[in-house]
Amino acid sequence: GPAGSGKSTVCRKLLSRSLGIRLSISTTTRSPRGKEQNGREYYFVSAEEFKDRVEQGRFIEWAEFNGNYYGTERLNIDLAKAGQEDLLLDIDVQGVKQLKKFFLSRLVVLFIFPPSFRALEHRLRLRATESEEDIQKRLSIARKEIEQLPAASIDEVLQFVSGVDIRRRGANGVQSDVTFRGSSFEQVLILINGIRMNDSQTGHNSLNIAVNLD
Numbered sequence: 511g512p513a514g515s516g517k518s519t520v521c522r523k524l525l526s527r528s529l530g531i532r533l534s535i536s537t538t539t540r541s542p543r544g545k546e547q548n549g550r551e552y553y554f555v556s557a558e559e560f561k562d563r564v565e566q567g568r569f570i571e572w573a574e575f576n577g578n579y580y581g582t583e584r585l586n587i588d589l590a591k592a593g594q595e596d597l598l599l600d601i602d603v604q605g606v607k608q609l610k611k612f613f614l615s616r617l618v619v620l621f622i623f624p625p626s627f628r629a630l631e632h633r634l635r636l637r638a639t640e641s642e643e644d645i646q647k648r649l650s651i652a653r654k655e656i657e658q659l660p661a662a663s664i665d666e667v668l669q670f671v672s673g674v675d676i677r678r679r680g681a682n683g684v685q686s687d688v689t690f691r692g693s694s695f696e697q698v699l700i701l702i703n704g705i706r707m708n709d710s711q712t713g714h715n716s717l718n719i720a721v722n723l724d
Contacts, residue, residue, distance in 0.1 A: 511622035512652030514633035517600050520622060524598065532595040534586040537563070540578035543639050553583075570612065573604035576647050580605070603655045623656055 511517050525533055537553040539560050548554050555563075560579045564572060572581030582599060590597040599605070606619055624630045630652060634645050 512624075512630060512655055513648045514630050514637065515622045515624050515652075517622050520620075521598055521600050530595050531598050532586075532590045532593060534582055534590075534597050534599040536580050536599075536601065537569075537583055538578060538580045540580075571601065571605040571608035573602060573608075575602055575604070576644065576651065623652075627653070 521533060525531055535549065535551075535553060537555055537560065539555060539557045540552075542548070542552075542554055546552065557579065560572075560581070563569060563583065564581070568583050568585075569581040570584055570587065572579060574580075580602070582601065582605065586597060586599075599609075601609075603621075609617055610619075624633065627649065631645070631649060634640065634648060640648070
């Protein structure tokens with residue numbers, strides 16, 4: 511989902527409450543922000559070093575976003591396999607497209623977006639980490655990403671509203687009413703853990719879900 515949609519918050523809460531999950535640490539050429547530390551939020555490298563790693567085949571996905579490079583190195587998968595853990599990635603639409611080429615049968619995609627572009631802009635301004643130009647670029651990118659949803663093989667679209675029924679429509683047109691209790695973030699965590707449980711029972715899972723996070 512777009513910057514400001516709630517991806518990082520969902521990841522942090524999921525990691526704090528779920529066992530057997532490892533967060534993939536992306537490699538980037540952008541500068542650290544605030545209290546970010548190398549090897550914790552990101553691996554920070556120069557553009558030259560990033561390109562060298564691309565040529566060496568060290569990335570399973572990488573993309574240019576807003577003038578900087580971001581990518582996921584194979585080391586993340588190796589560490590997850592060694593620990594028999596599920597790998598959680600916080601990446602953009604470009605990265606997801608690349609992953610689908612190699613890991614389709616084992617990939618669950620959760621696209622998170624805010625209830626409106628006005629809400630998204632409000633969240634980006636509250637972060638106070640980017641210039642006006644960067645905010646406008648991110649909003650433009652967000653619009654393009656969301657426009658891709660109808661063609662992105664989304665199997666289910668769920669709109670989360672705290673404590674009320676949720677209308678769920680599958681790709682086959684079948685509808686069902688589901689009730690989630692608690693905050694919107696709680697509902698997302700329930701959804702993700704349900705998918706993981708199903709995956710452990712069936713041995714594989716490939717699913718694309720779009721979540722409107724209120």
